[in-house]
Amino acid sequence: MTEDTKRRIEKRKSIIDTLKTELIQRLNLPYRPDDLHEDISLLGAGLGLDSLDALEIVLCVENSFGVKIPDESTSVLRSINTIVDFVIDKNEKKGDE
Amino acid sequence: MRISPLHDILAAQGASFTQRHGSEIVSSVSEPAVEYDHIRNKVGLTDFSFMQKFTIPEEPGIDFLDTLLAGNVAKVRFGRMLHTFLADDNGNIIADCYVANNDEELILLCESIIDDAALKDILEKHGAADAGLVDCTGSHVLLGIDGFKAWAVVKDLFGIDVLGLPYLSIEMYPFGDTDIRFFRAGKTSEFGYLLLAPREIGEQLFAAALDGVRKYDGGLCSVAVHNDLRLEGRFFNIYAEGTVVKDPLQLGLQWMIDFDKDSFAGSAAIMQRRENGLTKKIIGIQTAVPLEEFVAGVGIYDGSEQVAEVKATCYSPLLQECIGLGLFPVDIAYAGLTFNLGGADGPAVHTISMSPIMPRSLTIKLDDM
Numbered sequence: 438m439t440e441d442t443k444r445r446i447e448k449r450k451s452i453i454d455t456l457k458t459e460l461i462q463r464l465n466l467p468y469r470p471d472d473l474h475e476d477i478s479l480l481g482a483g484l485g486l487d488s489l490d491a492l493e494i495v496l497c498v499e500n501s502f503g504v505k506i507p508d509e510s511t512s513v514l515r516s517i518n519t520i521v522d523f524v525i526d527k528n529e530k531k532g533d534e
Numbered sequence: 535m536r537i538s539p540l541h542d543i544l545a546a547q548g549a550s551f552t553q554r555h556g557s558e559i560v561s562s563v564s565e566p567a568v569e570y571d572h573i574r575n576k577v578g579l580t581d582f583s584f585m586q587k588f589t590i591p592e593e594p595g596i597d598f599l600d601t602l603l604a605g606n607v608a609k610v611r612f613g614r615m616l617h618t619f620l621a622d623d624n625g626n627i628i629a630d631c632y633v634a635n636n637d638e639e640l641i642l643l644c645e646s647i648i649d650d651a652a653l654k655d656i657l658e659k660h661g662a663a664d665a666g667l668v669d670c671t672g673s674h675v676l677l678g679i680d681g682f683k684a685w686a687v688v689k690d691l692f693g694i695d696v697l698g699l700p701y702l703s704i705e706m707y708p709f710g711d712t713d714i715r716f717f718r719a720g721k722t723s724e725f726g727y728l729l730l731a732p733r734e735i736g737e738q739l740f741a742a743a744l745d746g747v748r749k750y751d752g753g754l755c756s757v758a759v760h761n762d763l764r765l766e767g768r769f770f771n772i773y774a775e776g777t778v779v780k781d782p783l784q785l786g787l788q789w790m791i792d793f794d795k796d797s798f799a800g801s802a803a804i805m806q807r808r809e810n811g812l813t814k815k816i817i818g819i820q821t822a823v824p825l826e827e828f829v830a831g832v833g834i835y836d837g838s839e840q841v842a843e844v845k846a847t848c849y850s851p852l853l854q855e856c857i858g859l860g861l862f863p864v865d866i867a868y869a870g871l872t873f874n875l876g877g878a879d880g881p882a883v884h885t886i887s888m889s890p891i892m893p894r895s896l897t898i899k900l901d902d903m
Contacts, residue, residue: 438836442871449868467794471812474786475869476768476888481701482617482721484789512896516768518869518887525870 452502452521459497460517464490475518483516498524536650538583539675539733540740547744547754554773556649557584559757569759570851573722575894577681577752579743580760582728583736585676586629586644586653590667595640598665599633602657602799604782606792610635615702615719618790619782620644620656621800625807626780627787629653630772632719634704641704641715641730642667643676645772660799675736677729677743680755680763682894684725685903687746692716696727697903709739722760723767723893762848765857768818768888774846775816775859778830783807784815784861816845816859817867818888823881825849828856834883835874841866842873852891860885 457470464486466473477483480491491514495506498520504527506513506520513523536557538544544560545551552561560581563569572578590598600607605618612635620629629646646653650671657667679687688696692707699705699718706713712735720726731739747753764771770787779785782804791804821828825847834842847858862885869887874880 438866445870446866446868449870453868467792468788472788472793472808474788474815476818477786477789478768478889482769485702512892515889515892516887522869522887 448525449521452524453517455501456497456517456520456524459501460494463493463497473517475521476516479514479516494520502528504528536584536672538581539672539736540581540583543737543740544581544754549754549756554584554757555647556651559584560755561758562756563754566759566762567851568753569755570762572747572752572755573681573724573759573763574852575682577679577683577687577747577750578755578759579740579747579752580678580680580755580757581740582676582678582757583674584757585671586642586646586650587670587674587676587730588642588644588657588667589670590640590642590665592635592638592640594665595667598661598667599640599642600795601797602660603631603633604791604798604801604804605633606795607633607640609792610640612637613703613705614700615704615717617702617719619787620646621782621798621804622656623800623803625782625800625803627772627776627782627785628656630770630776632702632717634715634717636704636706636715643717643728643730647772647777656799673733674730675733675739677731677740678720678726679729679743679747680720680722680726680760681724681747681752682898683750683752684720684727685898686750687743687752688716688727689903690746690749691742697900709742710735714739721767721769721771722763723769723889723891724763724895762850765846765848765859766850766852766889766891767893771846774830778845779816779861781807783812786815812864814861814863815867816861817869818857818886818890819844819860819883820853820855820857820886820890821875821881821883822855823875823883825856828858828875828883832876834860834862835876835878835880836866838878844875850891857886857890 550562615634629644632643634641715730717728833840842862
């Protein structure tokens with residue numbers, strides 16, 4: 438495994454760990470972090486969260502990672518992985534500025 | 535083999551059939567691309583009568599199902615549904631289940647990888663007879679209406695009230711002189727509905743539904759096309775990854791489990807594996823390799839070392855590439871990495887975030903319906 442791959446894994450793992458811990462705490466989810474597969478659908482099917490939960494997730498991402506999910510970007514909230522993709526993309530763009 | 539009550543009418547519409555776990559299913563109606571287009575962009579009608587279907591009185595049905603299934607049946611409110619599973623004694627998944635609370639009755643719908651007799655044995659072993667479980671697998675048909683325009687078809691058939699039903703809910707609607715059970719549930723990531731009706735009115739309901747989908751340029755679909763739609767939408771498919779992986783924890787189905795319950799079928803094995811810690815899990819993958827070469831069982835390599843294995847695949851018309859699911863060790867089970875398929879010098883396969891598509895149904899607002 439290349440050093441670049443290891444760095445990618447570490448970066449992603451760090452964001453996922455933080456996000457899962459925050460979601461479990463804020464949404465009072467009856468799961469351990471390892472129970473939450475990163476591809477689980479958050480809204481509707483899967484975890485079955487509602488629109489109020491979605492607002493809480495948006496706030497959680499803003500507070501934990503300093504990035505704001507625009508109102509029109511509801512597709513970001515499809516899964517933990519799609520949120521992580523969004524956070525990584527925003528952070529990389531910040532780094533380029 | 536159990537034949538669908540709608541076999542003849544389906545055959546008359548050009549359907550081909552195959553057998554899966556002791557039941558007949560529609561394997562093809564049109565070109566796969568046409569069926570796919572029906573559901574992604576219009577609406578498709580599918581015969582889901584192969585599913586095993588049961589009713590049970592609310593009392594003692596709640597206790598019976600709660601001790602059997604992984605989810606918390608007791609928490610399912612009137613008019614709502616639970617998506618959960620049935621495991622064997624080894625904690626391996628054998629049926630993907632919906633439980634609907636329809637006031638004084640509960641309805642159990644199963645997609646299983648065991649035949650009717652084997653499922654019946656398991657249910658009997660857990661006290662099905664004493665609980666009043668009624669098998670309506672052969673006496674009822676189950677039709678699926680799925681697609682971007684599915685809401686319009688069911689609105690025409692049953693009235694505007696259907697639009698207010700949340701995902702995973704049940705309601706009764708009249709069809710002729712008969713009340714049928716109507717489920718807001720689907721696994722395509724587009725709008726989806728299931729209609730459960732006595733077989734006596736099955737052909738009549740099928741004809742009305744087919745007229746309805748054709749009004750919106752849709753058509754009849756096979757069960758087979760749902761394999762691809764489920765993978766694209768990252769819905770669990772017991773007939774694909776579920777058949778080869780079987781461990782609900784590796785499959786990422788913890789959300790279907792109530793870990794606070796005392797016990798359920800297979801719970802001891804599942805809880806033990808949970809305590810031991812997850813070592814492997816399935817994640818999404820994507821490759822430019824043609825589908826013929828991207829099949830379940832192919833190894834995924836990091837250099838010369840095989841680190842994972844492909845478990846399910848399909849061609850995604852939306853992405854114009856193949857996607858799939860691979861079983862990876864948890865320490866490298868992350869999206870955004872690149873490996874090789876079939877060997878160190880094989881073509882690239884990328885780990886991806888699922889679901890990789892944005893379904894059109896998520897873009898429509900209630901006011902637009």
